[in-house]
Amino acid sequence: xxxxxxxxxxxxxxxxxxxxxAYLTLLRELYLKGEQFVSSAFLAxxxxxxxxxxxxxxxxxxxxxxxxxxxxxxxxxxxxxxxxGLGETLDAFLVGVGQFGTSILYNRELTNLGLRIVAAFDKDxxxxxxxxPEVPVFDMVRLAELSQRIDVGLAIxxxxxxxxxxxxxILVASGIKGIWNFTSANLVVPEDVIAQKExxxxxxxxxxxxxxxIQPALLD
Amino acid sequence: xxxxxxxxxxxxxxxxxxxxxAYLTLLRELYLKGEQFVSSAFLAxxxxxxxxxxxxxxxxxxxxxxxxxxxxxxxxxxxxxxxxGLGETLDAFLVGVGQFGTSILYNRELTNLGLRIVAAFDKDxxxxxxxxPEVPVFDMVRLAELSQRIDVGLAIxxxxxxxxxxxxxILVASGIKGIWNFTSANLVVPEDVIAQKExxxxxxxxxxxxxxxIQPALLD
DNA sequence: TAGATTGTTAATCGATTAACAATC
DNA sequence: TAGATTGTTAATCGATTAACAATC
Numbered sequence: 346x347x348x349x350x351x352x353x354x355x356x357x358x359x360x361x362x363x364x365x366x367a368y369l370t371l372l373r374e375l376y377l378k379g380e381q382f383v384s385s386a387f388l389a390x391x392x393x394x395x396x397x398x399x400x401x402x403x404x405x406x407x408x409x410x411x412x413x414x415x416x417x418x419x420x421x422x423x424x425x426x427x428x429x430g431l432g433e434t435l436d437a438f439l440v441g442v443g444q445f446g447t448s449i450l451y452n453r454e455l456t457n458l459g460l461r462i463v464a465a466f467d468k469d470x471x472x473x474x475x476x477x478p479e480v481p482v483f484d485m486v487r488l489a490e491l492s493q494r495i496d497v498g499l500a501i502x503x504x505x506x507x508x509x510x511x512x513x514x515i516l517v518a519s520g521i522k523g524i525w526n527f528t529s530a531n532l533v534v535p536e537d538v539i540a541q542k543e544x545x546x547x548x549x550x551x552x553x554x555x556x557x558x559i560q561p562a563l564l565d
Numbered sequence: 566x567x568x569x570x571x572x573x574x575x576x577x578x579x580x581x582x583x584x585x586x587a588y589l590t591l592l593r594e595l596y597l598k599g600e601q602f603v604s605s606a607f608l609a610x611x612x613x614x615x616x617x618x619x620x621x622x623x624x625x626x627x628x629x630x631x632x633x634x635x636x637x638x639x640x641x642x643x644x645x646x647x648x649x650g651l652g653e654t655l656d657a658f659l660v661g662v663g664q665f666g667t668s669i670l671y672n673r674e675l676t677n678l679g680l681r682i683v684a685a686f687d688k689d690x691x692x693x694x695x696x697x698p699e700v701p702v703f704d705m706v707r708l709a710e711l712s713q714r715i716d717v718g719l720a721i722x723x724x725x726x727x728x729x730x731x732x733x734x735i736l737v738a739s740g741i742k743g744i745w746n747f748t749s750a751n752l753v754v755p756e757d758v759i760a761q762k763e764x765x766x767x768x769x770x771x772x773x774x775x776x777x778x779i780q781p782a783l784l785d
Numbered sequence: 786t787a788g789a790t791t792g793t794t795a796a797t798c799g800a801t802t803a804a805c806a807a808t809c
Numbered sequence: 810t811a812g813a814t815t816g817t818t819a820a821t822c823g824a825t826t827a828a829c830a831a832t833c
Contacts, residue, residue, distance in 0.1 A: 353613050354775055360800065362774055368764035370749050384814065391751045393573050397802060400815065403647055412808045412815045429770055430777045444668035451664045454749055454766050481724050523776050525768070529590050529674055531611045543768045546586035546674050548745070550649055551722070552761050553679070554582055555574055556718055556743050557650045580824065604790065617826060619792065632791045632832045 354539060361402045366458060368402070369394060369425045373457075376418050384415035431459040437499040437525075438492065440512050442467040442482055445527060446503030450477050463497060468508070488512070493517035499523045506530040513540070574759060581622045586678055587612060588622070589645045596638050604635035651679040657719040657745075658712065662687040662702055662734050665747060666723030670697050683717060688728070694759075708732070712739035719743040726750040733760070 356362065371391055375383060385399040392399070403416065406424030410416040426432070439446055439462045449455065450462060465482045468471065473484040483491060492500075492515070500516045502509055502524055509530035516524060516539055524540040526532055532540045577584065591611055595603060605619040612619070623636065626644030630636040646652070659666055659682045669675065670682060685702045687693065693704040705712060712720075712735070720736045722729055722744055729750035736744060737758055744760040746752055752760045 352608050353640045356771065356774055356778065358800085359771065362770055363764075366770045367749075367751075367762075367764060370766075371751070386814080393751070395802070396814090397688040398800090401801080404816080410815050413813050414809075415814070429773055433774060435769075435776075444664070444671045448664035452765065455769055458769050460769060495640070499772070503774070523772055525772055529587075531587075531591070531613070539772065541768065541772050541775070542587075544583075544587060545672070545763070546590075546678050547583040548761065548763045549655075549675055549678050549680060550582055550586045551576065551579065552719070552743055552745055552759070553649055553655060554576055555759050555761070556655075558574070558576065578824085606790080615826070616790090618824090624792080630791050631787050634833075635790070758823080 358405055361405050363393070363431060364402055365425050366454075367404075369422065369429075370454070370457075372418050372422050372425070376422060380418055382411075382415040383418050383421075385410070387415075429458065433459075435459050436463040436497040437462050437497060437501055438488075438495075438497050438516075438521075439480070439501045439503060440463040440467075440485070440488065440516075441502065441504035441508075442469075442472050442477060443505075446501075447477060449501060449503060449527075450480055456485075462501070463495065464491060466491075468504075487511075487517060489515050492516060492521065494523060497521070499525065501525045501527065502532075503527050578625055579719075581625050584612070584614075584622055585645050585649060586674075589642065589649075590674070590677075592638050592642050592645070598640060600638055602631075602635040603638055603641075605630070608633050608634075615646055647679065653679070654681040655679045655719060655720055656717040658708075658715075658736075658741075659685040659700070659723065660687075660705070660708065660723045660736075661722065661724035661728075662689075662692050662697060663725075665722060666721075668699060669721060669747075670700055682721070683715065686710060686711075688724075705732075709735050709739060712736060712741065717741070719745065721745045721747065723747050737777060 354457050368388065370390065372383070385396040389396040389399045403421065406421065406428050408416060408420045408424035412418045437460060439449060442465050446465070451466060462480050465477065465480050466488045467482060468485045470484050472482050475482045498521070502512060504512055506528040509526065509528040510532060513524060513532050513534060517534055522538060524532065524534065524538065526540055526542045534540045588646050591608065592603070605616040609616040609619045611670065623630070623641065626641065626648050628636060628640045628644040657680060659669060666685065670685060682700050685697065685700050686705050686708045687702060688705045690704050692702050695702045718741070720741050722732060724732055726748040729746065729748040730752060733744060733752050733754060735756055742758060744752065744754065744758065746760055746762045754760045
């Protein structure tokens, strides 16, 4: 048996996949306005990328456009939804009902991407029993028990970083397959579990560098 | 005058810049534990990337390591802070004190990256007058006036997408230079204003694709 | 000294962009 | 038909990885 060191799961065309939700939001808007067709040039303008990149991206959905006319918006929406697996909803637990966790519970955009949070957990027993907004909140002590009983593939981690590994271990023990990690902790998980870290700070770093680049010399 | 079409500001070594905050968090932890030196192999393991990539990343800070010993943690911290311009704080307005906006007001990690939110705004007059957690909240009608008076470089946009462009126009008119856009709206701004869109949905899309890839055939 | 780890230089890989033929 | 827009094939660019010499 060869030693397998495939740590991080590489996915094909990652930048394209990242852009798909933005296409989807935009296309759904156009669809609601009654538009039928759209050109790569139009999408490119809105997304602030190049038209050729739009065409390359859309290639991934297997939807073909028509020269002179563009792409059928309905087909594209369906194509992206299929690619992202929005046929069925993605059931999830959310752990850590603080400010950030709560904002996720209310986030409509994620719902529109098929996310359905079926239960939330918090250490604070005061929070248990509530519905936020319509998701039941349980005491954290019930996490092990309930994650055994309810079969969800995904957990969204919004606890303080110092609790992150402990919660992760419970989730992993109960057979969870994916963890969306909004903490700053670097989680340790078995090979067959996907832990994806989401990092708001990285966005601020980029913005900060851009701002400094624009006004390079306030000291002159 | 040549027509300038430099729409999106390209920044050098973007993936590296994105990773810098994670390095910084990790290094500060080690520093607090009393560690003095760290190897690229150690950082790589924690960040789940390759050691050579760590060395390449750290190159950007101009800090040199020592063969056999590694990098001086204090120097690295200082080097990253300098690169990101953490010498001075980054003053910002936050617009939209909903669930998500509130979570940003409480976010410690962003504070640790030098972000200082000096005022928040909301359409709901009920929210005005409060301190969340210690940031004064104003009625949105005062945005134009106050952004004229107070000089901040950055605004954090957490309003509903349908209000995003309107708020943006006010901010731009008052001379803001950067907008951190957490709405799903594609903003229109003048060339000299940086609007950076942050998109939680893109992370979910990636995770969703990864999960489908792992369990490719539940239908068999 | 011997050996571990950095830093440098080159190779590879993948994403974006360019050019243009195909097609409606 | 003429012209606009797609889709394909090739070129470029930049990020990651590999190889290895330098060095403590």
